[in-house]
Amino acid sequence: MLIYKCDGTAEGVSCCLYDSFVNKRVPEAVYSGSFQPSFDTEVVNIATDKAIAERVRRGIAKCGGIWLYSELFLPLRSYDGLRESVTFSVARRCLEERRSVVTDYTDANVLYHRDLCEKIRKEVHRIHGFLRFSECVGGLYAHFEPDNDIVDLVAPHFAERFPSEKFIIHDTKRNLLAVYDGKSLKTVVNDYPVTVYLSTEEENFRKLWKTYFSSVNIESRKNEKLQNNYLPRRYRKNMTEFE
């Protein structure tokens, strides 16, 4: 049984694709992190090579444009253990058949791929609503713990919305920061503890928001199951109204 091991980035998986075509072999699975090998597992480490990755990128673009490239590798942002394997097999089929197969839902891998993409898009959309900023000395600050690695997908929405504000969006799970300085956005890895100083008005507005949140509820229509469906509990620990 053949297994590819790569760094888990789009470039890494692209190099796996290249190896698979050049050496005419198809791995059982592709991993980046740890996995459980069995007796007959043969692990091939695939090094990431930017030049090879670029060739693969152009190859995929020929199958369905640059859109297809970003769509194919979107699931790599997922937390799912099969993300690299699924991405690999769908991308391999595209390259082999020289067309986009991302809508062939009779293929189990394609369905899985779609599900991962949908989950990621859904979470980005949810976070656009659920993120809570605090007014701090020097700008706005928000922290969140998304399931998927999406901080750079979430941030542009807020840069468009608050072009003249400075803000930081902090993924506390992965220690990533999206920083907007009033002009441009960048994502940085952060290894230090983050301390913010709240503005004097902040507490007052939090209180007003909590008041609003509790008074807009209609007691006689209580339906917590519905609430849990729309707003899963794991998101609440970062939201002002559930503090």
Place this chain on the structure above:
Amino acid sequence: MLDEERLKILTESAKYDVSCSSSGSDRRNVGGTGNAAYGGICHSFTQDGRCISLMKILLSNKCVYNCLYCVNRRSNDVPRASATPDEICMLVMSFYKRNYIEGLFLSSAIEKSPDHTMELLLETVTRLRKLYGFNGYIHLKGIPGADSLLLERAANLVDRMSFNIELPSEKSLRLLAPQKSASAILTPMKEMAESRFAARAENNKKFLPAGQTTQMIVGASPEHDGRIIRLTEALYKKYSLKRVYFSSYVPTNTTTPLLPTTPVGLLREHRLYQADWLLRFYGFSAAEILDSDEDLDVNFDPKCGWALKHMENFPVEINTAPPEMLVRVPGIGFVTANKIVRARKFSSLDFNDLYKMRVVMKRAVHFITCNGKFCGQTRPAAVKNLLLLADRAQNAEQLSLFSSPEISTSALIGQF
């Protein structure tokens, strides 16, 4: 600054307005704060499972009207308060900046006269747009009976406006809200629709980009669902409304014999919304869904109900049926129909593929064929029973031998 006390009063008076959607507008940010997302964004969900997208608030709840179904009616003993336009603007800006809300839903009780109230509302939204540079979503309640010039000016600033028709017939309105009249509500609605149409023709996209909506209370008056759905259809067609909202009647501290004392329950409201979706997205007409003196079936959703009455249209062949027919199959919604249409370009689909694509097979199986193969039941009575059973199973309910006569027999004899 608006204090907690007044915020509470003004929100509690506003919360019975159902609409909270922030969709339909793609307002860009032009050198200020905020923009609108076309699909709308929900920012939180309260315990009742409703979303918070816009900050829903009244400018004042001191009302001169006495509509029997309303919490803010003159004769009701509730705390009263009002806010100034500036107070509202400041709160919106502070909440918006913290990403608590997507925008403002502003309404008001009729404090002195419709014109006076509308002037205050207009002043608030003008300030918010011009002075505070707010480009987020604004939904403004139109005040029936206010001068049309005021309404037009407001429409050029906000994303959406709504005039609530309150009750599903003129007769009920006369009975329960004697100071309001159907024509006072429908006239501005019509004028707005015409002005919007004219603005579009001149390529002016600033006039109500997200159109108009309305709301009616269901269950406070005796109208049948069939009538309500017909009215809804007429509103979509005649006034090109974007949405019609239903709110099931909740007794609000009232003693009048004209109103029922018990709430209607949420199932009826749910069924009406399902029928509303069939009108808006699935290409159904009101006449197809039910007759005007009928109520929607509590056991089946309206699409299932239609399919059961029109078994002659089924089964449809999954591999060739047009999309508009696929979405009429119970158990196949918009998303799954879309998947089917895309996937069948690659290869022909069988039952297993459909199952994997999350078609609700328990329902769909009686209405479809895959490459000519049919696996369901054909007798309408049998299909009905199986669908009932499937629904029960879905709700994880223990099946009782005494639940309903048909099910009990079928369970006993093991046949359908």
